[in-house]
Amino acid sequence: PPSPLQPPGLPLAPRRSFSNNKIQVELDESSGVAMMKFKSPPVNSLSLEFLTEFSISLEKLENDRACRGVIITSALPKIFSSGLDITEMCGKSMEHYAEFWRAVQEMWLRLYGSNMVTVAAVNGSSPAGGCLIALSCDYRIMAENPKFSIGLNEAQLGIVAPFWFKDTFVNVVGHRIAERSLQLGSLHPAPEAHRLGLVDELVPEEKLTEKAAAVMAQWLALPDHARQLTKTMMRKAVLDRLVAHREEDIKNFITFISKESIQKSLRMYMEMLKKKK
Amino acid sequence: PPSPLQPPGLPLAPRRSFSNNKIQVELDESSGVAMMKFKSPPVNSLSLEFLTEFSISLEKLENDRACRGVIITSALPKIFSSGLDITEMCGKSMEHYAEFWRAVQEMWLRLYGSNMVTVAAVNGSSPAGGCLIALSCDYRIMAENPKFSIGLNEAQLGIVAPFWFKDTFVNVVGHRIAERSLQLGSLHPAPEAHRLGLVDELVPEEKLTEKAAAVMAQWLALPDHARQLTKTMMRKAVLDRLVAHREEDIKNFITFISKESIQKSLRMYMEMLKKKK
Amino acid sequence: PPSPLQPPGLPLAPRRSFSNNKIQVELDESSGVAMMKFKSPPVNSLSLEFLTEFSISLEKLENDRACRGVIITSALPKIFSSGLDITEMCGKSMEHYAEFWRAVQEMWLRLYGSNMVTVAAVNGSSPAGGCLIALSCDYRIMAENPKFSIGLNEAQLGIVAPFWFKDTFVNVVGHRIAERSLQLGSLHPAPEAHRLGLVDELVPEEKLTEKAAAVMAQWLALPDHARQLTKTMMRKAVLDRLVAHREEDIKNFITFISKESIQKSLRMYMEMLKKKK
Numbered sequence: 001p002p003s004p005l006q007p008p009g010l011p012l013a014p015r016r017s018f019s020n021n022k023i024q025v026e027l028d029e030s031s032g033v034a035m036m037k038f039k040s041p042p043v044n045s046l047s048l049e050f051l052t053e054f055s056i057s058l059e060k061l062e063n064d065r066a067c068r069g070v071i072i073t074s075a076l077p078k079i080f081s082s083g084l085d086i087t088e089m090c091g092k093s094m095e096h097y098a099e100f101w102r103a104v105q106e107m108w109l110r111l112y113g114s115n116m117v118t119v120a121a122v123n124g125s126s127p128a129g130g131c132l133i134a135l136s137c138d139y140r141i142m143a144e145n146p147k148f149s150i151g152l153n154e155a156q157l158g159i160v161a162p163f164w165f166k167d168t169f170v171n172v173v174g175h176r177i178a179e180r181s182l183q184l185g186s187l188h189p190a191p192e193a194h195r196l197g198l199v200d201e202l203v204p205e206e207k208l209t210e211k212a213a214a215v216m217a218q219w220l221a222l223p224d225h226a227r228q229l230t231k232t233m234m235r236k237a238v239l240d241r242l243v244a245h246r247e248e249d250i251k252n253f254i255t256f257i258s259k260e261s262i263q264k265s266l267r268m269y270m271e272m273l274k275k276k277k
Numbered sequence: 278p279p280s281p282l283q284p285p286g287l288p289l290a291p292r293r294s295f296s297n298n299k300i301q302v303e304l305d306e307s308s309g310v311a312m313m314k315f316k317s318p319p320v321n322s323l324s325l326e327f328l329t330e331f332s333i334s335l336e337k338l339e340n341d342r343a344c345r346g347v348i349i350t351s352a353l354p355k356i357f358s359s360g361l362d363i364t365e366m367c368g369k370s371m372e373h374y375a376e377f378w379r380a381v382q383e384m385w386l387r388l389y390g391s392n393m394v395t396v397a398a399v400n401g402s403s404p405a406g407g408c409l410i411a412l413s414c415d416y417r418i419m420a421e422n423p424k425f426s427i428g429l430n431e432a433q434l435g436i437v438a439p440f441w442f443k444d445t446f447v448n449v450v451g452h453r454i455a456e457r458s459l460q461l462g463s464l465h466p467a468p469e470a471h472r473l474g475l476v477d478e479l480v481p482e483e484k485l486t487e488k489a490a491a492v493m494a495q496w497l498a499l500p501d502h503a504r505q506l507t508k509t510m511m512r513k514a515v516l517d518r519l520v521a522h523r524e525e526d527i528k529n530f531i532t533f534i535s536k537e538s539i540q541k542s543l544r545m546y547m548e549m550l551k552k553k554k
Numbered sequence: 555p556p557s558p559l560q561p562p563g564l565p566l567a568p569r570r571s572f573s574n575n576k577i578q579v580e581l582d583e584s585s586g587v588a589m590m591k592f593k594s595p596p597v598n599s600l601s602l603e604f605l606t607e608f609s610i611s612l613e614k615l616e617n618d619r620a621c622r623g624v625i626i627t628s629a630l631p632k633i634f635s636s637g638l639d640i641t642e643m644c645g646k647s648m649e650h651y652a653e654f655w656r657a658v659q660e661m662w663l664r665l666y667g668s669n670m671v672t673v674a675a676v677n678g679s680s681p682a683g684g685c686l687i688a689l690s691c692d693y694r695i696m697a698e699n700p701k702f703s704i705g706l707n708e709a710q711l712g713i714v715a716p717f718w719f720k721d722t723f724v725n726v727v728g729h730r731i732a733e734r735s736l737q738l739g740s741l742h743p744a745p746e747a748h749r750l751g752l753v754d755e756l757v758p759e760e761k762l763t764e765k766a767a768a769v770m771a772q773w774l775a776l777p778d779h780a781r782q783l784t785k786t787m788m789r790k791a792v793l794d795r796l797v798a799h800r801e802e803d804i805k806n807f808i809t810f811i812s813k814e815s816i817q818k819s820l821r822m823y824m825e826m827l828k829k830k831k
Binding site for chain 1: 415416447448449450451474477495496499500502503504506507508510511512
């Protein structure tokens, strides 16, 4: 079937794709746009392996002169990404927690600081770390289905979003909305997320890829160099803050996550998820 | 009459109340929610005595493990609080100004930094320091009566809101709305205050306590520990700024308030208030 | 014809005017309001000469005790100001670039930090530096004509708005709207500019001066001293940031603007403008 980036009837544009266990990437060289699809059933949870593959995929595209922008979406129905994989944070060694958290940081540093235009096509629910991925893009389009929700709901699980999740959120929705939403651990249905400015646009699900391609074309109409310098100017303060406190942030995570009370909360949450199925 | 926190027909929940000259507090131990009512006629102005009692009441609740949240409202009709008591700032000694200002700071540090869930049920007008109290809570519900207004109107009196009033305001409504409102010393009628985001919700006056209890229940559904850490993360920068400059801020206040021109403005303002009666 | 600041039938208020090549200023001593009109055909572009005259005019009014506020508008049809004069940034010496950039900084420091009430009556399009002038005022009223647009569109030209343009923009519209608008180099038609908060109010073009005078009267109803201290409190952090990095900012500008790739972009842009005529 013709890609939405490829008008029907025209000769096929040169196209390169690479894929790993969790993520599928297809780069359209004529437009300079890569389509990145999360395909880690059942819910695209951000395991250590997923995060590593995500960072590697971003790095590959970043270093590919043929690539100017990336659209991030899910290959699975109803879910964009369920966020950090709780099994990575439960009953593991300190070394594992450190490695895992460094991979979360690495992914965010690459995505939030990317020189490419990044568009999130949020075609399903997107809690916690899934929401962070969307928030880190330049533009967020969401399927207008009110059954899909998005938000940094960490507090619901008894855990706390780290300061750089918070900074990214505040940069998108402002201090007040972030304060309330984070404290309540809110998951906002798509229409509410749009009203709050958490996503930029809602479209019917079947139009999502098409719309993402159109938005991408609009952003790519600008000269790369000026756009990239502008993006850096807007995001540098928040990126630098994590870079400056990266080891401290890892230590904080390990201390917090290895508390017996937190481990207990996470185990209960996983039990609840299992029963839901 | 049954409390709105107490469904009719059920046995009465254990309930503790304490009260001082200016403020009445009733703690419902079953829900963990305290109702704090300002009752200092005629207008709940924030005298040194009021502020001291307010801080002590907050401290008592903060240290009471049975208390998880507090609803702040007024026991008087039409007024939430008229703000700082001008008589405390007029014709008094430098020592008095210092003591008074320290009490204002103390109240704000306790309220803005409270670990409890704080809901303001603004059942009347709420200028200046009264508005600060509302802004320092986690959530603000206001009676939808357009005759009630709220705002940091210090500039109207020829005085200037200190930087931490401003920081608190900016964290709620953003920089632009704060800049304009503070320069004009605006008192916003309830509907406008809602439009600007200064209050979160409007309800008919008779529904105010009921709504506050419902909102409180929603916030208390979250695990305390995660919610508190999240709140601290959002508010710490602004709290720390006053803590770091507390003595300097007192000195600034004394210098400013003891200027003859400012004293004259305040005396004129008090004359005007007297004539109004 | 009677001025909108001067009700018909009353004796004429004392009035002083001064004028230079590019800007005409008329001060109404009874109201304390100056009307400043840009009159540098064809498009009020901000040349070194214009910027110098602008700064001098602001300084004169700032030091004139009879003047409390200034309304800034254009004497030309359809254009408020086209922004920085590209001919000043193209094919000139390093010394010239330095002198020019210092004049841009000087203008902004004076306008954004002015003790006077500043109202922009935006009666035409206002890209780039023209938009900066409007953003630096206390209040922005725009003619509701959707053919008029406003925005920091530097990225469209392949250049980057400096950090203090960005800071000024963020203080008005918030981080998210600024990030998107700056990266896209958007020029927002008046209705969209109003929706985004980039301008405070839209009025029919023929009502613009009248409305500006009414807004000015509202702002001047406040005591100057308290209003000025409040304004300083809101804007000082952003002003101080440029003051602290002024020479560095000039160096950055020179390095950037003298790059051959940038010079080429600017020459192409100027060619395009010439062909448009």
